[in-house]
Amino acid sequence: KQEVTQIPAALSVPEGENLVLNCSFTDSAIYNLQWFRQDPGKGLTSLLLIQSSQREQTSGRLNASLDKSSGRSTLYIAASQPGDSATYLCAVRPRDTGANNLFFGTGTRLTVIP
Amino acid sequence: NAGVTQTPKFRILKIGQSMTLQCTQDMNHNYMYWYRQDPGMGLKLIYYSVGAGITDKGEVPNGYNVSRSTTEDFPLRLELAAPSQTSVYFCASSRFMGTGNTEAFFGQGTRLTVV
Numbered sequence: 001k002q003e004v005t006q007i008p009a010a011l012s013v014p015e016g017e018n019l020v021l022n023c024s025f026t027d028s029a030i031y032n033l034q035w036f037r038q039d040p041g042k043g044l045t046s047l048l049l050i051q052s053s054q055r056e057q058t059s060g061r062l063n064a065s066l067d068k069s070s071g072r073s074t075l076y077i078a079a080s081q082p083g084d085s086a087t088y089l090c091a092v093r094p095r096d097t098g099a100n101n102l103f104f105g106t107g108t109r110l111t112v113i114p
Numbered sequence: 115n116a117g118v119t120q121t122p123k124f125r126i127l128k129i130g131q132s133m134t135l136q137c138t139q140d141m142n143h144n145y146m147y148w149y150r151q152d153p154g155m156g157l158k159l160i161y162y163s164v165g166a167g168i169t170d171k172g173e174v175p176n177g178y179n180v181s182r183s184t185t186e187d188f189p190l191r192l193e194l195a196a197p198s199q200t201s202v203y204f205c206a207s208s209r210f211m212g213t214g215n216t217e218a219f220f221g222q223g224t225r226l227t228v229v
């Protein structure tokens with residue numbers, strides 16, 4: 001069964017720093033990996049979707065990479081801002097019968113200090 | 115653009131009561147899902163549907179039921195609520211494009227407490 005891990009569980013950085021969030025998964029047979037943002041008491045907002053054939057995706061100050069063979073993805077946030085404070089979740093869609101499912105990590109809670 | 119809409123946002127139930135969590139999407143997505151999110155745990159799939167009239171169990175279906183009579187709506191029914199069902203429930207939808215490469219969109223969640 002696919003297991004998704006996110007380390008660290010929490011991260012605090014001063015405003016303006018560049019930072020990297022990590023996501024690892026145990027089974028490399030995936031269709032895609034998706035990064036989400038979750039604000040306290042809110043739903044999940046999709047940030048980036050990386051197809052299994054892609055190495056990276058970019059949106060504004062966000063860049064997500066995917067190394068399927070090693071089972072790793074990173075989310076790079078450039079020039080962090082207090083508004084980036086949230087929990088960041090990664091999820092993978094496996095190629096087996098679980099293709100109808102997304103397997104989630106437990107998230108990294110990011111705090112950007114003004 | 116409304117996307118995925120869930121109601122209610124909050125609810126307190128007594129043990130043994132029943133209720134229906136509503137979910138509707140306006141993106142004409144064929145796939146819809148129900149997840150629960152418990153503190154310190156990743157989201158777990160309860161049920162999913164690949165189209166109107168077709169539903170199937172996910173990882174944690176016990177104590178829940180679903181139906182899908184239209185493309186837009188995917189209600190989740192709790193019968194005989196138990197404290198273990200205290201959680202935050204998320205509905206999601208996606209457009210399945212045959213290759214499995216599909217992006218999921220989530221609602222704002224329903225925070226349910228069973229006392």
